[in-house]
Amino acid sequence: MPFGAPADPWIPPNLRLVCLDIDDTLVDFTAACRTALAVLLGRSDLWPLWERITERHTAMVVSGDLDYAAAHLRRTQCFLGELGVVVDTEHASGFETRRKELVRRSWRLFSDVLPCLDWLRAAGVLLAAVTNASGAHQRAKLTDLGLARFFDHVAIAGEIGVAKPDPVMFHSVCATLGCTPEEVAHVGDKLHTDAVGARDAGLAGIWLDRGSCGEREVPEGVHVIDGLDELPQLLVSEFARIGVPAQR
Known part of the structure; x- marks a missing residue:
């Protein structure tokens, strides 16, 4: 590149998949x-x-x-x-x-869950529930609370053989749904298990810090929201295009 030439502008990636933790992210567990x-x-x-x-x-x-x-x-x-x-x-x-x-x-859903999931579905992104808890227990919870219909995949740590924050956990979900890590965002209530783990695996790591008083230290490269009602705006600002045509 010639001296003084402008650097290529950063082009944000497309968003194809949003992964969501279940307990204390969707359900007030x-x-x-x-x-x-x-x-x-x-x-x-x-x-x-x-x-x-x-x-x-x-x-x-x-x-x-x-x-x-x-x-x-x-x-x-x-x-x-x-x-x-x-x-x-x-x-x-x-x-x-x-x-x-x-x-x-x-079991109760947080009030911001259904509006957020409806928005993500309308945006055309794939959705995955990613949990370290019991598979049968979590699938029953998703069904009982009417959430199962939203998800294209449910990833269970005990079934995969690794758990968040291991990068293999995140990469296995990406591979199952045919996405690259840079096309994926993961949202969860645990800073290191969810957000930092996702960031280190190459995904967009989003910390859902419910009930925060605003005084917190956020690691570099981690996004933070106080509720799922803030997620759509964050995704629109961080990704060039929300969603791609996907078979349901």
Whole structure:
């Protein structure tokens, strides 16, 4: 290029696929689970312990050391054990059955979900739900809440053998739907698991920071929105064209 010649302008890529996390992105999962634990145990301060134990057992599912059913039982036994309650498999199974039923009754969509999904469908993009949680559990949730009809693909970490933020998780979704990473945006509520992981895999990483007070540190190359109502404007500003003709 001759000295002083203007640099080629940046041309934003086309958007062909939007990936969305499920829990606490589309569904107010934390509220439902916290409510269920509080009802079962009569106290509301145990959610951080449940989260830590859940993360540990989810990692064992992804690594192939446990299947989901076994992990859920062992998680319950471990959790109750931390509270000084030792239970056998039968009692752990009963606790887990009651907990799941309470959670299922409490599932609610965030108010911005359906308008956003309707807009994405109208824009012609492909949609994928990408989750680290149990496949059967998540598919039932999508069906119960009327969301299954929106998605072209549901990617489950335990079925793929890797979990977000591993790039393989994101790349497998791209490959399944015939897209390159630069044609894909991923939205999720977890900064590092969702947004940074997607960014590092070559996708547009979007952090959905619900309830933010506005004071936050956002890593370079990560986009941030406070609600899904802000997603359409972000996508239009970051991509040259929203959607391509796609077979449904």
